[in-house]
Amino acid sequence: MMIGKTGETVTAISTADAASLTVRGRDLCSDLMGRVGFTEYFYLLVTGHEPTEEQRYFLDLLLVSIAEHGLVPTNQAARMTLAADPSSIQGAVAAGILGCGTVVLGTAQSCGDLLTSARNRAAADGGDTVAALKAELEAIRAARGPAPGFGHPLHKPIDPRAQRILSLAEAKGVKGGHVALARAAERLVPEIWGRPLPMNVSMAIAAVLLDLGFPSAMLKAIPILARTASLLAHIAEEQEKPIGFFMAGVAEEAISYKPETGE
Missing domain, CATH: 1.10.580.10 (Citrate Synthase, domain 1)
Known part of the structure; x- marks a missing residue:
């Protein structure tokens, strides 16, 4: 029994025989x-x-x-x-x-989705990308969601990694619009959320990758x-x-047992 759709039954990544291996041609x-x-x-x-x-x-x-x-x-x-x-x-x-x-490590994908959605909205409406980004962020805020690519429990008031990435991208003239849109989000997010929220490394990674033409689904x-x-x-x-067992032991000692009401 086959579940779901199947594409063409080929691969373009690699093949091998007794004498050779071919990768991407x-x-x-x-x-x-x-x-x-x-x-x-x-x-x-x-x-x-x-x-x-x-x-x-x-x-x-x-x-x-x-x-x-x-x-x-x-x-x-x-x-x-x-x-x-x-x-x-x-x-x-x-x-x-x-x-x-x-929540942890993989948030470049949600950052890329935000930037792409803003650009698609602007293209569909014939409007400004920053205005479209603002509308996207306001919708997220209204739904009580977190700002993708903003905030960090440790790096405050800035994430030095994000700033280093974007400063190098700007200095080397990376073009495509996503880095500029990330900079716009850096201004908009604190206004919309009503508190300081630093851009984190995930937003910078997503913006640069998209400007360089990396596949958006693979961020x-x-x-x-x-x-x-x-x-x-x-x-x-x-x-x-x-230290693996030590960390587990410290966690066990730090967390106390509290019965549910009625137990």
């Missing part, structure tokens, strides 16, 4: 190995095209910006999982990546790929200096 050994870096290879795998120098530079920048952020939930989950099963490196990585969601791929490298670092350290 290029011979792996003669065209790619020793000739391209991993960032370029990742871009080729996802998009089917080799990146321009500008795309490669900023993809490197964005991967570095989001890879590591201390003992955040993704990294704690990986270390605790490895403590429970020291042989399961892949399980520990998976545990961390599963935490890449709509979350950047934090996933970047954080995988960081998770492996935490796993390597956990093997030598284990």
Whole structure:
């Protein structure tokens, strides 16, 4: 029994035979190995095209910006999982990546959706993109939703990563309109929410990726790929200096049992 629709039963990513491997139309050994870096290879795998120098530079920048952020939930989950099963490196990585969601790490996707919706609204109405962005933000606020890409529990009054990304994008003349729209959101969000909310790194990542033509449906791929490298670092350290069970123990001690009323 087949559920759902199936597309054309082909793949354009790779094929292999006894003597060769072909990736995106290029011979792996003669065209790619020793000739391209991993960032370029990742871009080729996802998009089917080799990146321009500008795309490669900023993809490197964005991967570095989001890879590591201390003992955040993704990294704690990986270390605790490895403590429970020291042989399961892949399980520990998976545990961390599963935490890449709509609240932590994976919010570049919702930021990209906001910027895209604003531009689509402006195009449909024949209006100004900033006005369309304001309308989108006001609708989110009216629904009591969070401002995508704004606010951070630690980085106040600014997220230095976001500012570094956008300043480099502006200095290098990245064009496409999404970076400018992110800057407009930086002005609008505190007005609409009525309090200071710094732009965080996820909004900057989304804006730059969209301006560089990266597929909008794959924005979350950047934090996933970047954080995988960081998770492996935490796993390597956990093997030598284990703290996974310690973190679990501290959490258990800090949280008290309170029976439900009527128990």
